[in-house]
Amino acid sequence: MEWMAWTLPTALFFTAIAVMLVSMGVLETVWPTVERKGFLPIRTTRGDRLFIGLLTSAYIQLAWLAFTDGLSLWWSVAIAAVWLAALLRWG
Structure with missing residues (x-):
């Protein structure tokens, strides 16, 4: 049985x-x-914006993996974090 690898990024x-x-x-x-x-x-509401932000952040991650080489995944994390912060503040 395979178990999930809990790397530092996964845990964070x-x-x-x-x-x-x-x-x-x-x-x-x-x-x-x-x-x-x-x-x-x-x-x-605040919770709606969090849910929408988390969902769209996941889509940002998937799009990044689909359209790039995937080696610079930290850029997609930064983009998703900025998007989530903007959505929670002004969405």
Whole structure:
């Protein structure tokens, strides 16, 4: 039976997702969210924007792997992080 290789980038990725989810739970308790309209064409809450951002970040990673040699994957991580931050702030 093959097990998943827990490399440092894999561990950091899943840790970052867990930290984001816990942070959103704490933020929701302290400051309840309200729907607002940013540059997205729909009204969204903080959690909606996180979900949309994580999903589109995964698509950015897949597109990067599909259209490049895959050796410079850290550039796609940086692009996805900037996209996620912009979406959470202004989306």
